[in-house]
Amino acid sequence: MxxxxxxxxxxxxxxxxxxxxxxxxxxxxxxxxxxxxxxxxxxxxxxxxxxxxxxxxxxxxxxxxxxxxxxxxxxxxxxxxxxxxxxxxxxxxxxxxxxxxxxxxxxxxxxxxxxxxxxxxxxxLPAVAWQEDATGAGSFDDRGRVAEPAAVCARDSGRLVLRGGKRHVRPGAAATGYIVSASSAEGMALVWLPAGSQGLVTSVQRLADGTFAAQLQFQEIAVPTDHLLAIGPAAEDALAAAYDEALVLAGAELASISRQMLSTTLDYLRTRKQFGKPIGSFQALQHRAVEMLIQQELSGALVAHALAELDGGCTGIDRALLGARVKARCSEAALAIARESVQLHGAIGVTDECDLGLYLQRALVLSAWLGNAALQRKRFAQLSRHSSGDQEHAA
CATH class of the missing domain: 1.10.540.10 (Acyl-CoA dehydrogenase/oxidase, N-terminal domain)
Structure with missing residues (x-):
């Protein structure tokens, strides 16, 4: 420990x-x-x-x-x-x-x-506006690190002007403002943009679980220069650290959802009867329940390890690798447990009256947010490859 x-x-x-x-x-x-x-x-x-x-x-x-x-x-x-x-x-x-x-x-x-x-x-309720493409893959370079955004922040007559747009901003509704990542002549910039700013066009999109994400368009938005929170390497480091930590906490949410789906399914297996017996007594279903438990325990253990490492001061490439591992593992585990839970419940599992459907829909949203399992595995490989190369070069 x-x-x-x-x-x-x-x-x-x-x-x-x-x-x-x-x-x-x-x-x-x-x-x-x-x-x-x-x-x-x-x-x-x-x-x-x-x-x-x-x-x-x-x-x-x-x-x-x-x-x-x-x-x-x-x-x-x-x-x-x-x-x-x-x-x-x-x-x-x-x-x-x-x-x-x-x-x-x-x-x-x-x-x-x-x-x-x-x-x-x-x-x-500030929201981070960082993602610009559908999956988030465009937000990272070929080394797996935060890439230069397409949105632009330019200085003009003693003010900052934002151009471009962002996607999948959460919370999508009721946000009091946005921390926008943008490119500038001095490197990446983080700019505070209050909600309702002139030139900000917001469209709200309902997600599978009933929550909302926003798409933002910046039409020559002028903000005071004191809204520039960070610029250059400081901005890149700040965004990378917050992103990695958010990955781990999203993993903690997914792990919790997985535990609840498994618990709900086990209760159902104990009470639903066929041929005069609880279906949980059937060996084939017991094996599937054990596989679900294994997935839950693996993801939960990884989250606990990651939290301990982050609170212990894990930084840089190690933190990025940890975040990618957690999000990939927890996303895959939650979706696997959701699929099995629905199958073991039968048709009732996908009805709106069954609470299981709420957990399934939340798992779908969380597993995609900040980059799904496939994206995180790709990032992990890129980060690992270039980290090893840097170490060899230093040696």
Missing amino acids: SAALADPDRLQQLQMLRSSALAFSAKESPPARARALRAEAPGFDLQFWNALAAQGWTGLLVPESAGGYAQGLAEMAEVAGALAAQVAPEPIVPVLVFAGRLLQNCSGHPTARALLADIAAGRA
Whole structure:
């Protein structure tokens, strides 16, 4: 076990947080709530987001100087996993991890510090606008690292002008603003773009699970120069770190969904009867259940390892490899468990009245977000190949 999670006091605190988060989520956010929120944007409940802020969870990762609690990713994973177990539709990882950690990486900037304080208080829901193609593959170079964006940020008469567009931005509705990655004469730039800015065209797309993603178009948008959060290598490093951490926390959500789908399926196998016996007594179905359990345990173990490594200070290429591994493994495991769960339930498994369908739809969305398993395996291979080449060259 990594020293990051070997401290018995911290392990006890994590266990207490897990119990509290699970109890809160089960009481306040049953799957029926997620089903009811699918009808219209934003696809989640802003009042419930305020309740999360009242619990202190929106400030878990935020530094104490910005009104947060400066906790680790393992703590955040407990909360994200508990909410995912109830298919709560709130954008925990997109806002609190991806956007929050990106702002923290730019926290030397006054605008970033102010936004972090607003996140902790539940007043801000920033979204990261980084992806420009359908799959996300175009956001990485042939070394598996963050590539120069096609969107452009230019300086003009004492202001910044944004041109281009972004896809699959989450949260797609109710976002208070966007952290936009763009190319500039000085390298990659990260720019804060408030929602409703003149020249910003937003189209909302409903996803399979009833949540929403946005497509953005920047039509000569002018913003003040103090909205430039980071530029050059600092911007690249900030985005890469936040992206890798978001991959791991998305993996934690997928692992939680997998556990819930398996638990639901095992309960069904114990109660559904054929020929006077529970179908769970049939050896062929037991073998399939064991395969599901193996997939769940493998993905859960990898997530726990990754959280310990990240909280222990894992950085650079090692962090990128870890994030790619987690997202690939957890995406594939969740989809495999979803397929088996539906088959073992039979036709009822795909009806809207069956909660299993909610977990299946969420697994479909999460497995694709930030790059699916195929993309992450490709990145892992590219990162590994060039990392080995760099080491050999250095030697």
